[in-house]
Amino acid sequence: MSVAKPLPHDAARLHVTGTARYLDDIPTPTGCLSLAFGLSDVARGTITATNLNAVRAAPGVVAVITADDLPGANDVSPSVHDEPMLADGEVHYLGQPLFLVVAESHLAARKAARLGKVVITPQDPILTIDQALEEDSRFEGGPVIWTKGDIEAAFRTAPKSVEGTIEIGGQEHFYLEGQVALAIPGEDGDLLIHSSTQHPTEAQHKVAEALGTPMHSVRVETRRMGGGFGGKESQGNALAVACAVAAAQTGRPCKMRYDRDDDMTITGKRHDFRIKYRAGYGAGGRLLAVEFTQYARCGWSQDLSLPVADRAMLHADNAYDLPAVRIESHRLKTNTQSATAFRGFGGPQGMVGIERVMDHIAHDLGRDPLEVRRVNFYDDAIGEGGASGADGSGEKSDDVVPEPAKLGWRERRKAKKAAVAPAVTTEPAVQTTPYGMAVEDCVVNEIVADLAGTAQYDARRKEIAEWNAKSPILKRGIALTPVKFGISFTLTHLNQAGALVHVYTDGSVHLNHGGTEMGQGLFQKVAQVAADRFGIPIEMVKITATDTAKVPNTSATAASSGTDLNGMAVKAACDEIRDRIADCLADLHQAQPSDVWFEDGHVQVAGNRLTFAAAAGIAYENRVSLSATGFYKTPKVEWDRVAGKGRPFLYFAYGAAISEVVIDTLTGENRILRADILHDAGAPLNPAIDLGQVEGGYVQGAGWLTTEELVWDDKGKLTTHAPSTYKIPAASDRPEVFNVALWEKGLNRENTIFRSKAVGEPPLMLGISVLMALSDAVATGGKTYPALNAPATSEQVMNAIIRVRSE
Amino acid sequence: MGRVEYWGEHGMSDLHKISVTINGEAIRASVPARLNLVDFIRTEAGLTGSHVGCEHGVCGACTIEVDGAMVRGCLMLAVQADGATVTTVEGFADSDFGPALQEAFQNNHALQCGYCTPGMLASALEYLRGVRSSATGPDRAAIRDHISGNYCRCTGYQSIVNAIAEVATSKAEGKS
Ligand code: FES
Numbered sequence: 001m002s003v004a005k006p007l008p009h010d011a012a013r014l015h016v017t018g019t020a021r022y023l024d025d026i027p028t029p030t031g032c033l034s035l036a037f038g039l040s041d042v043a044r045g046t047i048t049a050t051n052l053n054a055v056r057a058a059p060g061v062v063a064v065i066t067a068d069d070l071p072g073a074n075d076v077s078p079s080v081h082d083e084p085m086l087a088d089g090e091v092h093y094l095g096q097p098l099f100l101v102v103a104e105s106h107l108a109a110r111k112a113a114r115l116g117k118v119v120i121t122p123q124d125p126i127l128t129i130d131q132a133l134e135e136d137s138r139f140e141g142g143p144v145i146w147t148k149g150d151i152e153a154a155f156r157t158a159p160k161s162v163e164g165t166i167e168i169g170g171q172e173h174f175y176l177e178g179q180v181a182l183a184i185p186g187e188d189g190d191l192l193i194h195s196s197t198q199h200p201t202e203a204q205h206k207v208a209e210a211l212g213t214p215m216h217s218v219r220v221e222t223r224r225m226g227g228g229f230g231g232k233e234s235q236g237n238a239l240a241v242a243c244a245v246a247a248a249q250t251g252r253p254c255k256m257r258y259d260r261d262d263d264m265t266i267t268g269k270r271h272d273f274r275i276k277y278r279a280g281y282g283a284g285g286r287l288l289a290v291e292f293t294q295y296a297r298c299g300w301s302q303d304l305s306l307p308v309a310d311r312a313m314l315h316a317d318n319a320y321d322l323p324a325v326r327i328e329s330h331r332l333k334t335n336t337q338s339a340t341a342f343r344g345f346g347g348p349q350g351m352v353g354i355e356r357v358m359d360h361i362a363h364d365l366g367r368d369p370l371e372v373r374r375v376n377f378y379d380d381a382i383g384e385g386g387a388s389g390a391d392g393s394g395e396k397s398d399d400v401v402p403e404p405a406k407l408g409w410r411e412r413r414k415a416k417k418a419a420v421a422p423a424v425t426t427e428p429a430v431q432t433t434p435y436g437m438a439v440e441d442c443v444v445n446e447i448v449a450d451l452a453g454t455a456q457y458d459a460r461r462k463e464i465a466e467w468n469a470k471s472p473i474l475k476r477g478i479a480l481t482p483v484k485f486g487i488s489f490t491l492t493h494l495n496q497a498g499a500l501v502h503v504y505t506d507g508s509v510h511l512n513h514g515g516t517e518m519g520q521g522l523f524q525k526v527a528q529v530a531a532d533r534f535g536i537p538i539e540m541v542k543i544t545a546t547d548t549a550k551v552p553n554t555s556a557t558a559a560s561s562g563t564d565l566n567g568m569a570v571k572a573a574c575d576e577i578r579d580r581i582a583d584c585l586a587d588l589h590q591a592q593p594s595d596v597w598f599e600d601g602h603v604q605v606a607g608n609r610l611t612f613a614a615a616a617g618i619a620y621e622n623r624v625s626l627s628a629t630g631f632y633k634t635p636k637v638e639w640d641r642v643a644g645k646g647r648p649f650l651y652f653a654y655g656a657a658i659s660e661v662v663i664d665t666l667t668g669e670n671r672i673l674r675a676d677i678l679h680d681a682g683a684p685l686n687p688a689i690d691l692g693q694v695e696g697g698y699v700q701g702a703g704w705l706t707t708e709e710l711v712w713d714d715k716g717k718l719t720t721h722a723p724s725t726y727k728i729p730a731a732s733d734r735p736e737v738f739n740v741a742l743w744e745k746g747l748n749r750e751n752t753i754f755r756s757k758a759v760g761e762p763p764l765m766l767g768i769s770v771l772m773a774l775s776d777a778v779a780t781g782g783k784t785y786p787a788l789n790a791p792a793t794s795e796q797v798m799n800a801i802i803r804v805r806s807e
Numbered sequence: 808m809g810r811v812e813y814w815g816e817h818g819m820s821d822l823h824k825i826s827v828t829i830n831g832e833a834i835r836a837s838v839p840a841r842l843n844l845v846d847f848i849r850t851e852a853g854l855t856g857s858h859v860g861c862e863h864g865v866c867g868a869c870t871i872e873v874d875g876a877m878v879r880g881c882l883m884l885a886v887q888a889d890g891a892t893v894t895t896v897e898g899f900a901d902s903d904f905g906p907a908l909q910e911a912f913q914n915n916h917a918l919q920c921g922y923c924t925p926g927m928l929a930s931a932l933e934y935l936r937g938v939r940s941s942a943t944g945p946d947r948a949a950i951r952d953h954i955s956g957n958y959c960r961c962t963g964y965q966s967i968v969n970a971i972a973e974v975a976t977s978k979a980e981g982k983s
């Protein structure tokens with residue numbers, strides 16, 4: 001059985017030999033042209049004159065395209081058609097594409113693009129959250145507000161309260177492979193687009209709109225990306241459309257690749273946030289009322305900002321039961337890059353808000369922040385184990401989860417073969433999120449207890465305090481933070497997926513689905529599902545490029561849902577074919593289809609054992625179709641985003657991290673010394689791949705909150721537009737001691753693919769423990785609360801140290 | 808030989824003749840003075856295993872071996888490689904620690920998107936060649952330091968350090 005095996009990434013061998021083909025490695029047909037955008041050097045203004053003669057006359061230039069030359073829609077927005085690919089009259093940010101150069105080489109296109117003379121009458125740009133509020137520049141009219149409980153009454157009776165503000169910076173994706181696309185014209189106006197995108201269907205859709213052709217004339221293919229992280233969910237549209245338009249106009253293949261500076265200057269990043277909070281609580285730290293005001297800087301176009309801001313609200317509780325809460329969300333429109341999807345999709349920012357509240361309350365009470373966190377956790381669904389055993393309250397039932405409590409997923413997997421347990425039936429909700437969803441699968445108490453135990457949190461906290469007492473300059477800090485992350489697209493209809501599976505007569509299998517591979521191991525995990533269903537070795541399954549002509553109308557590979565959705569769709573397709581083969585063989589052997597077994601590369605029926613290939617051959621000869629599509633839609637989810645009520649998620653993924661840091665109180669310099677992580681991937685499909693997601697997610701999250709600082713100047717120019725000025729974590733930045741484990745007791749209570757849990761985004765938020773550990777270290781310097789902002793660069797840490805010393 | 812990219816504005820008179828040995832194969836070409844070595848390798852030699860991440864010497868994705876030293880292919884010009892012997896990821900299987908590293912990277916899950924892998928392997932090779940056998944096992948801090956000029960956005964580096972440490976251990980034990 002291939003499911004649950006720690007198999008290497010499917011392309012690992014290709015990667016280490018340099019033969020894995022990324023888009024820019026595809027041999028281009030002769031005559032292929034290269035494209036580059038001419039960019040605005042003004043953040044806001046009106047175009048009054050355009051002179052592109054010098055561009056046209058530059059060596060190697062074949063064509064120059066402006067908004068007026070476009071054959072169809074001038075729009076690359078994933079949402080509300082407010083994002084012209086080329087500026088049409090108004091300029092909205094510094095770096096906005098104004099015109100498109102088509103030239104004989106990449107360099108020729110880029111050089112020519114610099115020669116354009118576009119006269120822009122500038123206006124004062126709206127760059128900051130304060131400026132946007134002042135000008136009332138926003139999406140969706142006023143703020144979105146959700147409430148639960150009687151917040152004012154709760155505040156009146158709360159014995160204690162704190163309030164404050166935290167600034168949370170954005171984050172550049174820094175996928176190592178930059179944005180790139182290639183369009184190859186075919187006959188009769190057909191176009192084949194290769195795009196480094198997480199969302200081939202959307203690229204197809206936008207290209208069709210731009211050319212005014214039906215979607216059936218446009219085929220988009222994506223084999224792999226060199227990293228995505230959300231940055232290739234919508235940001236690849238412009239390149240795909242540009243290539244398509246230029247290819248249609250010139251009749252030649254066209255390729256576009258952003259150079260790194262252009263990439264960082266043009267594309268959107270993680271939303272930066274300001275979160276104001278007020279919390280009322282009891283002497284033991286139990287929260288009674290919380291109020292958040294979230295300000296999200298969305299940039300110039302709407303892009304995915306509304307669901308991002310929603311998800312920040314949806315994670316304002318993280319793992320804490322908030323009896324009375326009010327969340328107000330402002331989606332601010334600014335003259336900066338259009339902030340976009342980034343691993344966690346607003347969730348991380350929302351979580352930082354409540355973790356800050358916990359930290360602040362603990363400081364106020366002079367208690368260990370972990371104690372305060374524990375007092376406020378949602379109750380675990382079912383006593384210890386998370387997978388079984390009653391909690392004694394009689395309120396929650398676990399009788400639908402079949403596995404014995406004490407076994408980890410490894411043992412459970414051995415104990416039970418392919419059988420999938422029936423869906424969990426639910427008891428009436430006893431604890432609900434601020435948006436009214438019952439929390440029925442909570443395991444946070446147990447996971448935190450397990451982690452705090454193995455990582456010796458209490459002992460280390462004591463040791464650190466003693467060490468700090470003797471160390472005047474260097475100070476260490478430690479923090480444990482939990483993660484509870486909701487899994488599903490909040491836009492309910494996106495929770496669907498399709499697959500296409502062929503079995504050939506030699507027993508080999510061709511596998512295709514709507515998900516895209518960006519390094520996360522989706523293809524391998526899904527191939528493991530297919531191999532498992534047919535009982536064949538994984539080598540028999542061929543993973544093929546995502547292709548809109550094979551599986552249509554797909555959702556983006558996003559929201560951590562790639563495996564959940566596509567794994568189920570593939571399973572459905574495989575089971576369909578398997579059932580047909582079983583029916584056929586049962587018929588021939590006068591047996592029941594249920595007596596046909598698929599195992600170890602063989603099929604057993606009525607005492608006969610034949611190879612899978614032989615079985616496929618027999619089915620073929622008996623005129624049985626060996627090809628099937630599969631479809632899956634996530635059950636149970638329904639969500640009213642306007643009211644902020646419903647069940648947006650099928651389930652939650654949990655995890656916890658302990659970070660230990662040291663700071664230099666003279667310089668603010670800081671380092672992560674140690675990290676311990678326990679993460680719930682359910683019963684993982686591939687523990688090795690999932691572990692990689694956890695390690696990488698933590699480091700990326702830690703980078704976001706420490707060194708990754710985006711700086712715009714007062715003209716709206718992003719001054720950190722290259723890795724020389726924007727600092728992502730290097731190997732030397734990761735913790736010296738790094739203990740990461742998947743939670744052995746993990747099991748999805750919902751009926752997901754082999755009871756696994758999504759693992760793409762949730763681990764990023766484990767990095768919040770670093771920010772809180774830094775706060776802990778800074779707090780040793782005085783009485784005032786550090787109120788440390790993110791990213792906690794040396795400068796921010798120094799500011800916090802000074803704040804702590806002040807009275 | 809790969810396709811000849813349009814050198815456009817350079818004109819034929821600006822081209823320089825070079826001969827380079829790449830992965831054991833002698834290549835002669837005429838190139839513009841300002842062509843990066845990594846672009847030359849990718850377009851002229853048709854070896855696309857070396858990747859371009861930042862084009863200004865920070866990310867390490869383009870790291871290749873030139874006359875025994877690891878260099879950034881985006882910071883060296885093709886004309887500077889005239890007469891040099893170059894090894895790229897496609898040739899690592901024939902080098903001393905190449906096969907062991909390739910094995911270890913696969914088995915330790917030291918890659919996700921794989922874009923950093925060729926450059927990371929180059930830096931790892933350099934580390935292994937320089938490291939002295941030690942009785943105390945691999946020096947993980949030294950490995951981390953050594954590869955800190957190679958960015959990986961996906962893995963968090965843990966698995967990469969594990970892979971290199973594994974090869975360092977077998978080197979110390981005299982296995983490779
Ligand atoms: S591409 Fe050469 S170091 Fe980044």
Ligand code: FES
Binds near residue numbers: 176226227921924960
């Ligand atoms: S594996 Fe993606 S950058 Fe290293």
